Structures are given as structure tokens and as C-alpha cells.
Amino acid sequence: MTSDYGPLSARAFPMNIVTFDNVSKIYRMGQVEVAALRDVSFAIPKGGFTALIGPSGSGKTTALNLIGCLDSPTRGEVTVAGQAVKGLGRRSGADFRGQHIGFVFQDFNLLPVLTVYENVEYPLLMIRDQPNRQRRLAVERVLEAVGMADQARKYPAQLSGGQKQRVAVARALVGTPELVLADEPTANLDSQTAFMVISLMKQMRDAFGTTFVFSTHDPRIMEQAELTFRMVDGRLADDDSAHSQEAAT
Amino acid sequence: MKILRLAFKNLLRYKRRTLFTGLLIVVGVVAVIVFVGLSDAFKRAITGQITDSMLSHLQVHRKGYTASIDNLPLDRMLPAKAYGRLAAILDGDPAVEAFSGRIRFGAMLSNYAQTTNVRLIAVDPSKEQAAAPLLASRIKDRTRTDAILAPGEVALPEVLAKGMGLKPGDTVVLVANNKDGSVNGMTFIVAGMVESLMGPGGRDGYLHIDDAMALLRMDEPEISEVAVRVKNFRDVDAVAAKLQETLAPMKNQAGQPMFEVHTWKQLSPFFNVVRMIDLMTLGVQTILIAVVLISVLNVMMMSVYERVREIGTLAAMGTRPGRIMGLFVAEGFSLGLVSALGGSVAGIAVLWILNLSGVEVAFGGGNQVFALAPAVSPGQVASAALIVVGISVLASLQPAAKAARLAPVDALRHV
Numbered sequence: 001m002t003s004d005y006g007p008l009s010a011r012a013f014p015m016n017i018v019t020f021d022n023v024s025k026i027y028r029m030g031q032v033e034v035a036a037l038r039d040v041s042f043a044i045p046k047g048g049f050t051a052l053i054g055p056s057g058s059g060k061t062t063a064l065n066l067i068g069c070l071d072s073p074t075r076g077e078v079t080v081a082g083q084a085v086k087g088l089g090r091r092s093g094a095d096f097r098g099q100h101i102g103f104v105f106q107d108f109n110l111l112p113v114l115t116v117y118e119n120v121e122y123p124l125l126m127i128r129d130q131p132n133r134q135r136r137l138a139v140e141r142v143l144e145a146v147g148m149a150d151q152a153r154k155y156p157a158q159l160s161g162g163q164k165q166r167v168a169v170a171r172a173l174v175g176t177p178e179l180v181l182a183d184e185p186t187a188n189l190d191s192q193t194a195f196m197v198i199s200l201m202k203q204m205r206d207a208f209g210t211t212f213v214f215s216t217h218d219p220r221i222m223e224q225a226e227l228t229f230r231m232v233d234g235r236l237a238d239d240d241s242a243h244s245q246e247a248a249t
Numbered sequence: 250m251k252i253l254r255l256a257f258k259n260l261l262r263y264k265r266r267t268l269f270t271g272l273l274i275v276v277g278v279v280a281v282i283v284f285v286g287l288s289d290a291f292k293r294a295i296t297g298q299i300t301d302s303m304l305s306h307l308q309v310h311r312k313g314y315t316a317s318i319d320n321l322p323l324d325r326m327l328p329a330k331a332y333g334r335l336a337a338i339l340d341g342d343p344a345v346e347a348f349s350g351r352i353r354f355g356a357m358l359s360n361y362a363q364t365t366n367v368r369l370i371a372v373d374p375s376k377e378q379a380a381a382p383l384l385a386s387r388i389k390d391r392t393r394t395d396a397i398l399a400p401g402e403v404a405l406p407e408v409l410a411k412g413m414g415l416k417p418g419d420t421v422v423l424v425a426n427n428k429d430g431s432v433n434g435m436t437f438i439v440a441g442m443v444e445s446l447m448g449p450g451g452r453d454g455y456l457h458i459d460d461a462m463a464l465l466r467m468d469e470p471e472i473s474e475v476a477v478r479v480k481n482f483r484d485v486d487a488v489a490a491k492l493q494e495t496l497a498p499m500k501n502q503a504g505q506p507m508f509e510v511h512t513w514k515q516l517s518p519f520f521n522v523v524r525m526i527d528l529m530t531l532g533v534q535t536i537l538i539a540v541v542l543i544s545v546l547n548v549m550m551m552s553v554y555e556r557v558r559e560i561g562t563l564a565a566m567g568t569r570p571g572r573i574m575g576l577f578v579a580e581g582f583s584l585g586l587v588s589a590l591g592g593s594v595a596g597i598a599v600l601w602i603l604n605l606s607g608v609e610v611a612f613g614g615g616n617q618v619f620a621l622a623p624a625v626s627p628g629q630v631a632s633a634a635l636i637v638v639g640i641s642v643l644a645s646l647q648p649a650a651k652a653a654r655l656a657p658v659d660a661l662r663h664v
Contacts, residue, residue: 070565070658090570098567105661109562113258125251127567171566 017179017211018044018067023076025062025234036062038234039076044213044227046178049205051225052215058231060215061183067213068101068181069093081178098127102172102210104182104201108164110156110171117143117152120170128175138174145207146170146200162193166200173204180204182214186221198224252572256579259552266551270544271588274637277537278592279599281633284533286600286623288526291610294619296523300513302383303446305349305476307489307512309335309496312505314473315516321355321368323428326471331499331507335475338495344488346480347379350472352461353453356425358405360413367409368453369423371461374398380476388455390417391441397455402440404455410442417441423456427465435464485512537633538640541588545581545644553577553648560652561660570653577649578642585641589634596633600624 025037037059044050044067052060065071066078069085070093078085081100088096097103102123110119121139124130130138143149146166156164165185172180182201186194198214198221205212216222230237260267300306314325327335332350339348352371357364374396377384385397388404398404403423405415415421417439424434437456445452462470479488489512496508514520553560563573600623608621 065658068565070656070661094564094567094569096567097565101567103562103565105562107558109558109661111559111562113255113262123566126255126563126572127569 015045016043017046017081018213019077019079020063020066021077021079023066023073023078025059025066025071026074035234037066037073040231040234040236041076042229042236044211047205047209047211048213048227049202049225050211050213050227050229051222052213052229052231053217053222053225054231054237055217057233059234060217060231062234063231064181064183064213064215067179068103069097098123098175100178102175102177102180104165104168104172104180104185104214106184106187108156108161108168108188110164110167112156114155115152116148116154116156116159116167119156119167120174123171123175138176142170142174145173145204160193161189162196165189165193165197169197169201169204173208173210176208177210179211179213182212184215184217186216186218191220194218194221195224252575252579253583255576256583259576259580260583263552266548267584270548271584271591273544274541274585274588274641275592275595277540278589278633278637279596281533281537282593282596282625282630283599283603283623285530285629285633286596286625287603287608287621288530289625289629290608290621290623291619292523292526294610294621295519296513298383298619299446299517299519300381300482302381302387304513304516305380305478306482306485307477307479307492307510308516309475309477309492310473310509310511312501312507312509315509315511318353321353321473323354323426323465323471326352326428326473327475327508328471329469332470332472332475334499335496335508338492339475339477342488342492344479344481344484344491346478347376348475348477349373349376349380350458350470351377351474351476352458352465352471353473354425354461354465356423356464358409358413358454359422359424360415360419361422363413365409365413367405367423369403369456369461370453371456371458373458377455377476380478382478384455387444387446388441389444392417392438393440398440398457400457400459401438402457403437403460404441404443405439406452406454407442407444408452409454410439415439423464425464427467431466433464433466435460485514534633534636538636541585541637541640542644545584545641546648548584549577549581549645549648550651552580553652556652557655557660557663560655561657561663564655564657565661574649574653577652578645581641581645581649582638585638588641589637592637593630593634597625597630 020040020042023037023040024035027034027036040063052063054060066073066085067080069080069088072086083096111122114122117139120143121135124135124138140149143152146169148163148166148170151159151163159167186197189197201212201214202224204210222228311325311327314322317325336348339345349372353369355366355368358367378397388397389407391397393399403421419439420436421439422434422436424432426432443454458470479485489510493510496510497506499507501507560573603623608623610619610621
């Protein structure tokens, strides 16, 4: 069985959008090897609102990078939307991300020379080459959804941190990807704004049916997740670390 | 278009840096256009003066004449029969506008008080006027306006005439040896003063060809050189080559070729100056290339270095490496294009101002002043602009490739 992006993993499971199977990631820093992830296995269900939690250096960002096809594992297998990450080249990786994954960054990473509208339009214009009318409808819909339609002509420098992250969420969602990854999306926001952004992401999950996976070390934010994976020193905290909030309550 | 639009927006992100770099390129383009405009005008002015007032476009001599042209040999003339055949060929060539047979010889000039040597060119005034239409403008203080001179008159080199205190209307005696060595003398009226010009014949006097035949005791005209003017100056080399080919079968009694053909480039030392100017133009263009290469490369490298995280973001979102490269190449292209257009407009404006204010070049201690009309052809402007745009794209390739090669995960970590 193959996809446009290479061989599909035999371990791909229709109900899980992400699977980690004994995944290790080792970085070499000079003569020293640093293991960022060690034999990590987990699965993230489709349509979930999942958090990777843990202290700095625990491997959250490395795991998100592997899920986002930005990096490949040293050992083990990562499967995202049925696609084995290891088989992706630079170009096919870019194509896969452009079609299936949206990103929200800690520092928002909006393009400063583009307006809010143009920032949200970018993935459709420069990556998916969608026609003008289709683009306009999609951008207007998603800006409306995140409550930024009235700010469309502003530049990022004219927005507050919370507004910038709303725009970043809109940009991640505009191509209706299956999966949105957010690395510490609230780290640069005050607690009230952080809570609003997480609530917005959850609303968007409900509205668009997109799977959200985010990392955080803020206890109040992690409470919002439906499923959490606690990471410590590159490992899942224990075998039962996958913790369903609903199950817990 | 969408890439170009984004490229322009990114260039405007660092307005001051883009402005300074653009201005540097604009100055380079202006320098090239002004230099090319002025040097071409200079070449046109001098070449026009040399060919239109003295050499004409090409000359035909008896084989071996130009090798001893400084001696003005009378024993290497074209006989009347050979000249007749040559004239028939030239008359039948549609590319030839006019031609003039000349007799060149040396003589003694006397004003009854002093005697000196003088080099003379004997011409049929009407034919010479057609072959060298600016000759009349070189003869100052002319006594007649209908022709450059008439039988019985001589136009003397200006410097020589001044030195002997001669002025138009004065009577002088010319004494010359013919090819057999016998001496003859005749009196002439000074009809004007001939301005000096660089190159062979540039300090010669003029008289009527009938007078020269009488002075040299020729029964029938023997011609030293035939000056040929072509209809289109750009065709000089082609016409010369064709004429050479046509004349090649004509042999002298010894079976050697009868004629030799030379273009003005081979006869005038100014052609070496022309080549030097062309070399300098190439030098100026090379400097422009270096300016564009260094400035665009510098701007683009800084742009990539400053936007590593942004490149990581674009790559993470799914922008293909080729498109990221295209974005940066488009920035270099846009910078080059705008600067080239600005430089071209500014360069043409500077030339226009120079034309309005007038540019003059003086030679020979100010004796000869050429008014230049600096101008550039659309092709020359396009060439300068294309060099700038092409080098801009070339200079941005390396930084753009570097941007495209950045691993997204590393670029996103960049601080």
C-alpha cells in the first residue's frame, strides 16, 4: 500500500492520526550523543485535543518536530496520517506538511511584511496554488471563525500577542489540515490571553474537526487537553502516562 | 507575479538598505550610460571628421603605394587606363556614393621672401566635395563659396601659411619635380587655409587636379589614390572586401595585383583610439558588474541571515525548497530590475542635460573644437539594464540556495 508520499506504514491505524513506535531521537553534539527521545511509543487519536506536557528539555518539541515531519527519528517509526515520516525527502516532506499539517508557533512567526489577510492567505497562495475566489472564501471564513475579520488589513506589528496567535491559528487552519501542531502556543501570552487562545483552538477543533496536538508546561493550560502525554528526560513518564481527562473525571 | 509581489514587500522591509544598494546600482548604470553616450559621440565626431573631411571611407591605391606613402612617390601612381577601369567598377557599384581621384605630391612653396616644403593633394573639387563633404568646412577664410577652390588657386595648410605670413588672395609659387626629375614652377593664388587633422594627409594643402597635371607635366592623369565614399558607413568593411575581390584579378605587367584597398580603419591612427575607447567601455561595464555583484550578494546574504526563522516557518508550513529559492532570487531580480530602470532613466536624463548644455572637446591646443552630441541607442541602454538584472539574479543564487537548503527544524531554532 502506498501514498503520494511513499510507502504507508503497516502500523498505521485508521483511528490514530499519529503513532510513535519505539521512537528514539539522538543528536550528536561534537563527540557527545544526546538522546532527546528514548524508545517512546504512543498514539494520538483523530480529532483529539492532545497535550504533550513536561518540563523544558523533556523532549516535547522533539516529538512535535517528528510529528510535523520536520525531523526524522534515529530509531523506531513515526506515522502521521498514514505516512511514515522516515521515508519523506525534503520536497515530499514539504508537500506532505502543506497538505496535512498546520503549525502554530510559540513566537507566532507571522510574516511581518504581510497583512493579517495575506498571512492567512499565504499557505493557499504559495503552497497550494489555489485560485483567487476559493482563497478569498477560505481566508474570510477562517478569519471570521477566529474573530479577526475586522483586523484583516492590519500588519502583525499592529496586533497584540493574543491577536497574533489568533491569526497564527487561522493560518494553520486555512488549508483545513487534518492535524495542527502547536509548540508552546501560550508561552508568550499572559494567563488570560493564553486561556482564550487554548479555548479558541478547542473551538476550532470542534468547528473544523481538526486534530490539535500542543505542548505546554503550564498546568492550567494542560487541564484543557482531552489527552495528555507526560514526558520526562525523553521518555513518557510511565506506561500509563497517556491520561484522558474525561477518564480522570 | 505573487512571488514578485512578495519579493517587493520583502525589499521594502529594509527600506534604507534597499535604497542605498539600489542607488549604488543606479549610479553604476548612469556611469555606464553616460560614458557610452559620450565615448560614442566622441568616436562619431572624430571618425566623421576624419572620413568626411579627409580620408573618405576607403581608399584604393596602386599596390605598394601606402607602404611608401610618406614619400609621396610619383612612380607608384595608377595609370589613366587603370584608373578608368577602377572608375567604371565604382560607378557600377550601388553601395558606392561617390569617389574622387587624387594626385598627392610634394613641392616647394615660396612667397618670394621665404621657401619651404609643402605636401599637396590635387583634386577635382566637385568630386572631392562628394567624396569628402566636410572638406569645405576645414578650409578657413575661403575666397569663394561655390567651390573649395578653382584652377590657379591653392589652399595651404593653416600652420604653414601662418608661419610664412600668408593670407587669402596672396600669390605664391609652387615648384615641383615630376616623376622624371624635371622641375617646373607655377604661380597660385591662396584660396584659403586648411585646418590640421590627425592622420595621413591631415597637414596637406589642396589644389586643382588640372593644375597638378600641368605642374607635374602629365599628359594624361595619373592618380595617387582614389577616395571612396559608401552610402552606408556600416557597410564600409563589406564594400571594401567586395571591391578587393573584384580588383584582385587585375594584374600589372609583372603579374602582381594592380590595386590595394584600405578602409579608414587601416589608414587612420585614430582607429586605435576607437579600440582603446571600446576597451575602456568594457572596463566600465566590468566595474558595473562588480558593483552589482557585490552589492546584491551582500544584501541577499544579509537578508537570508536575518530571516532564518522566517525561512524555517515557510518551510514548516510546506513551502517547497525550490519556491523558497525562487522567493530570494525574485528579490535579487526585483532589486536589479528597479535599479536598472531607475539608472536607465537617470542616465538618459543626464545625457539629455549634457546635450542641452553642450559638450565640446578641443584638440591641437584648441585649434580644433568638436561639439559632441552624446546619445545612446535603445540597444545600449537595454544591454546595460540586462547586465544589471542578469548579474543581480546571479548574485542572489547562492544566498537563495542557502535559504532553500536550510533544514526547517534548525531554522526554527535559530535565534
